[in-house]
Amino acid sequence: MTNSSTVAPSKWKRLGYQFGMAVAMAIVSLIGHTAMVSRAAGTLDFAPAIAAIPGMIIIVAMVMVALILKMLIPLPMPAIAYCVLLAFLFTIPNFIPGSAFITDALNKVNFMALCTPVTACVGLSAAKDLPQLKKAGLPLLVVTAMTIVGSFLGSAIIADIVLHLTGAL
Known part of the structure; x- marks a missing residue:
């Protein structure tokens, strides 16, 4: 027989982590979508934005994996460091299969289009303080x-x- 008072906190803690991670993934995905829309709206041409979709999916996936690594690895390292490390490893020529595709897909992403949603998030973060x-x-x-x-x-x-x-x- 287990004591429910000792089981419940770990269950709620795990649920809290899962919910927090789900919210973080939703926010990252929303920022990726916003960047794609701002890319298309900025040029009034959807062809470059459509060509950049695989690269944006790769960026969003790398950010999500970096957030998961930050949660799983108990090092005092920011999530952006994991992002940089993943991007570095995945774009080394011939290091992993598909690195040329990843590099080509990322080259099609207009990184200036990412400034709009990132700046909005920074503004919201500053406003709460x-x-x-x-x-x-x-x-x-x-x-x-x-x-x-x-x-x-x-x-x-x-x-x-x-x-x-x-x-x-």
Whole structure:
């Protein structure tokens, strides 16, 4: 005879993980669909968007597998690291069967079309922390502005140096 108080929490915990994973998969799938729609709407041409469907399915599948790996592997590593690792392994030429197909399919995806749904998710994430952002106030705004300006100027300086070294300018 088992004690129901000890069995129930693990059952509910497992159910919670499954529900959380289902919600995460639904969100990833929705972002993939939104990226495809924004790709088609941005060009008013459905042919490139239709050609990019296999690549977007591969991206969504890699993200889902990365989320599962993050849950199963007890390392303090973010899910994006698993995504990068999977993408790296699956696109090495002749490393796995079909790597050429995966690379070709991913090359057809317009990654700028992914900016719209990702930026929307970042905005929603920041909006939920709005009271904390208001408490941080001006110092956070100054640090953020300096970070953005420094990042932009650093990138521009590096690009200028590389373009001069290669003779493009």
